Amino acid sequence: MTSISSVLPDLYHRILPSEVLELRVRESLATCDDCVKVQKGARPQYQAALKCCTFYPILANYLVGAILAEAPGQAQSLIRRQLEQGQFVIPVGLGPAPAYQWRYVNKRPEEFGNNADFLCPYYQRDSGGCTIWQFRSSECRSFFCVSESGVAGEEFWRRFNEMLYFVEINLSQAYLLERGFLPQDFKSQMNLLRRSEFKDGDGTNWFLSQTERQKIWDHWWGREIEFFLGGAEWVRSLTTAEWQREFGREFKPYVEAVRESFRRTTWKGSTTSRPTKPGLPISP
Numbered sequence: 001m002t003s004i005s006s007v008l009p010d011l012y013h014r015i016l017p018s019e020v021l022e023l024r025v026r027e028s029l030a031t032c033d034d035c036v037k038v039q040k041g042a043r044p045q046y047q048a049a050l051k052c053c054t055f056y057p058i059l060a061n062y063l064v065g066a067i068l069a070e071a072p073g074q075a076q077s078l079i080r081r082q083l084e085q086g087q088f089v090i091p092v093g094l095g096p097a098p099a100y101q102w103r104y105v106n107k108r109p110e111e112f113g114n115n116a117d118f119l120c121p122y123y124q125r126d127s128g129g130c131t132i133w134q135f136r137s138s139e140c141r142s143f144f145c146v147s148e149s150g151v152a153g154e155e156f157w158r159r160f161n162e163m164l165y166f167v168e169i170n171l172s173q174a175y176l177l178e179r180g181f182l183p184q185d186f187k188s189q190m191n192l193l194r195r196s197e198f199k200d201g202d203g204t205n206w207f208l209s210q211t212e213r214q215k216i217w218d219h220w221w222g223r224e225i226e227f228f229l230g231g232a233e234w235v236r237s238l239t240t241a242e243w244q245r246e247f248g249r250e251f252k253p254y255v256e257a258v259r260e261s262f263r264r265t266t267w268k269g270s271t272t273s274r275p276t277k278p279g280l281p282i283s284p
């Protein structure tokens with residue numbers, strides 16, 4: 001069994017309540033190092049070189065900062081390159097270009113796990129691992145293609161994802177405001193990373209022009225790396241009391257939903273004396 005706290009970066013340890021951090025789970029069926037969806041003998045559902053990483057996650061600004069400060073050099077260089085190339089690396093965070101999003105929502109279901117065009121930029125093909133594993137997003141963090149606890153386990157991870165997404169979205173917005181951006185900046189930037197509807201030109205839009213970037217970055221233009229690094233520092237400096245004061249009331253139902261869904265899993269009542277299997281995967 002693995003505690004939730006041991007699979008989350010310390011960025012979250014002062015934000016999430018102990019009743020969530022201390023939950024103990026085990027996912028031995030999603031054998032990511034020897035992916036269950038591509039194993040020999042079974043009918044492969046995903047290509048071995050892609051697994052379930054045909055997905056481009058949105059990374060909140062403070063996670064980008066944590067990657068730039070602590071992740072392997074390969075991930076850091078990639079983000080710096082994305083920034084220089086005018087990819088969608090903006091104050092709220094980074095994510096797929098509208099053209100990727102347009103293609104992703106229009107893909108056929110069987111393309112997931114099989115179409116290399118959708119492969120995540122942080123995926124390491126030679127090792128089959130994730131270069132930003134420690135700081136991956138809520139969606140990646142809560143994804144298990146199969147749960148040892150069946151439908152109840154899947155429901156638990158869905159609730160866990162919603163709770164962590166609440167944290168990501170609110171921290172990224174709060175940091176944006178802290179650094180002099182406006183609430184409408186947050187909305188317009190999020191709409192770039194997560195289109196609610198598409199408009200003409202989105203299907204071919206892979207890069208931002210320098211003028212667009214300058215406008216989006218505003219008073220932080222030219223100091224983007226400093227901005228991101230500051231985001232990670234800012235989150236680390238948040239106290240439990242500050243988080244509670246700002247977000248506690250809205251956050252509570254998400255925490256309750258996680259605890260309630262956990263009670264329905266087979267992990268409830270499990271003890272550490274049960275045989276220990278691989279536990280949560282250390283790579284996708």
Ligand code: SF4
Nearest residue numbers: 032035036052145284
């Ligand atoms: S979660 Fe992804 S990498 Fe892990 S076993 Fe399932 S499909 Fe494979």
Ligand code: SF4
Nearest residue numbers: 053120122123130140
């Ligand atoms: S687990 Fe890592 S490599 Fe896979 S989609 Fe998420 S960020 Fe990308």
